[in-house]
Amino acid sequence: MPTSARLTRFLSALLLGCLLLVCPRPGSAQNSAQIERLKEQVEANPDDARSAYNLGTMLIQARRLEEAAEFLTMATERDPEMGPAHYNLGLVLRDLKRPDEAAAALQRATEIAPENDAAWINLAGVHQSQGKFEAAADAYRQAAQAKPGNVEAQFGLAWMLLQCGRKDEAEDQYHVLAALDQGRADNLYDQYRNAEGAAPPAAPANDLLGAVQAGDQEAVSRLLQEGADPNQKDGKGTPALHLAIKAKAAPVVSLLIQARAALDSRDALNRAPLHVAAWENDPESARLLLEAGAAVDVPGFDSPADGPSESTPLIIAAQSGALETAEILIKAGAQVNALTNVRDGLFRRSALFWALKENHPEVAALLEKHGAEKFPPGATQN
Template sequence: MIRSDPAEIAAGHLAAGRVAEARTIYENLLRAEPTHVRALCGLGTIALGGGETARALELIGHAVAIAPTDGKTVGNLGVAYLAQNKLAEAEDCFRRALDLEPGQPALHANFATALLARGDRATALKAQSRAVELAPDSAVQRYNLGNLLAATGQTAKAAEAYGATLDIDPGHVGALNNLSVLHKQAGNLDEAEALLDEALLHDPMNPELLANHADILLQRGQGERALETMRRAAGLAPGQATLRLALGSMLLELGRLSEAGQELAAAMRGAPENADIALALSRLLRRQNQLDGAQAAADRAVKLSGKPSAAEVLAIELLLMRGRYVDAWEKLDALEALSPMPITEPDLSDSADLSDTEIRLVAIDAATSVFATRFVPALAARGAELTVICPPVLARLFASIPGVARAVPTPDLQLAALGADGVPTLILDALPRRLRGTPNNPATTLPSFAIQPAADATVQDPLIRRVGLWWEGPGPGPGLLEALAGLPMVKIVALQTGPLRDHALGRLTELGITDRGEAIADFRDLAAAIREVDVLIAPDGLVAHLGGSLEVETWVLVGRDGSWYWPGETQTSPWYPASRAFRQCPDGAWTVALEALRTALTTAPDAPVDGPLTGDPA
């Protein structure tokens, strides 16, 4: 008669999710034999699954002390160290385990996980590829390879690996889910939802699958269904902080700020060291205009993440929104030092003599460059000979900056080539940082461009307010036309160019809106057209900066997360005194802002405006 091994029976229970049965057998084995290695490892694995990482480390460490040459046991100790984020110790365990048992695919896979966590992507990929070589018919190892490739940004190869996983195991829920995520990220929502539906057929109560389905529903604009599905996911795993984070983030996206705060606070209680939760709390507080609290949360997220991340960018934006410009510039200096530009930068310190020094200014981001032009005359005043390198569409505009000798249109900018000749070169976008710029220092004078209005600017009824509209960007889009057409004593002039203008031409005619876009070939022409109007209305972006830089009264549609150029709840900007902000509601609607625009346009130009033009926070 063949007797069953109790440790094998316990392992079977554990693999099937019958934790209580497995624990009972393992504990009985230890009572009978306190040095039973498999029982110690089994209980350590159970402790690890329950989040008791210290207990797991103690149990498995004891097993390794008893059996230091058992590769599987040493590998289990590596898994316990990995769970505690002790990456060096984990890597050491996996290397020792592989020396003992080099033919174990699972050890290579765990080794790859540790290497990836330590930032060694190339070696991690080699380790996981070796696991696949040792077990080519293993869906688990193909799936692990897909996860590693996805984590390193190799999405096409990751999709192939997930496809190979499904060839072996068509019902592999993880592969279906992760392949769905890749399709979702690529904007292929139909394919993503079909894969997710298949996964849910196999595991309908899986919280992660439901959370991903909720995200797809949200992207499809089905907010209430998305929220219902996400609540269900979080309810199935109430102790899982990441799901509370996902629910809180969805509530934030839907503008339900009080509820979002409750969920994110619960998530933080469950995982106080989670950087993503701290980052989400910062975004919530920013949207509520609680900028000091948002700053504290963002700084905590930076500390917890331990590396450059989205939290670092948000922390810098919040410093700028709070008017702490020099602190923000210093943090940006530190970030740039991690990946310096391949150019020779000039010394801009106050003691540096710039007389007759040739300096090239390179425009990278159009909106940021237009904002930065206010600081260019400060360089010219110190005797520098300035050349601007920019996209062709900006060249004629930037040639009009006072103090610029020439603007060179460059369709295919190569920074490395510019750095090769040794000519002092600055990124124009970074000029405010390099000069430690504030709204009042160095002293600047608007307008930033020497642009005259077109000839017909004098041929207009002085009682009619001419309003220029540009709707490309993060705003209500063509809805701006519908909202503002037909107002008394207001002449609407559409300045939009490109495909958005083409799509709106018929509606412009129906609404009686004058089209100026056809005559605008570049931003020099647009600037001249802006100079013709009394008021420019545009979303926060390049054209709003252009209007402000021309010192034309500019009414800016500012998104619900705010903007450091138009910070806080005030209407005005410290950078553009002739501008006013009209803010999006927390739920993403522009209704309040559009109504405020209509009211402002039908109010006498010199009449005061009370309070911020925004929707009430939820």
């Protein structure tokens, strides 16, 4: 298949995965019902790879990883050329602590779409976690070739070259990195200097993301002290702070904030950390962010279907049914009648509108108690 066709197919499937991000929250009755309907589709269509892939992706959102691995594997068997299925399978297997299988799935994803730098970076991370530094260096190099401006790839390559004892090549790579991001280059230098003579050497900065996702407070603290960048992002553009909130790891969130992680950083969906805390219903992380100075009404969230929405965290909390986080936001002064702004004002919705639409009566009652209106001035009346 021509490269352009592979890329088009890959991006199309990824878009379907992104659309699942706006599905109901994991564990909700509606979400469970959708999963059961998809299972019926998979059983009724034994040759349909797409339904198995969609089911696997939804199970990831529900954090049912063992089942997700099963159906993503089924998708790859039904369509061996479905790159996103191999890619997401690799990520799931990595999270399930099955690194050899994860590496195989990610390797296949890179074979199908060699221009996918995120697949190369995650493959490098798996090799790195196993101490396979040469293989990790090769994967980082491929990611850098696929996207020369990818700072994480350039940083990872430089670090792995150092771990392999290839100092001359690492020095050349340092200059490449410095041309892209002098701060990360300085971080690399400091990290290497701190690791000189140590056994084992200091963990590479990419390990911070793994420690954050695992909620490993001790490892995160150590890595930050060794100079790891608290603002680094994973291959999907998700900052460390967002990952910590998704992991419900408030102590790690606190460590990142203390290390000056940006409170207004954005992920691929243009969500600030407070939006993620609202979506995940993580009131403790929301409190930490607000106490550190995060803007309570920060607008954000670009819907894969409708584009920029300018939703406040309270609106996100209303959509997701995050009662405890909504209470924290309101106490912090959130505007209960703030409106979304979708498609240049075509749709302007309130938090109460979304709480009622998504059937979250407790959140709706909380909003009404504090003076919220379903259709405040300026709202779309339908």
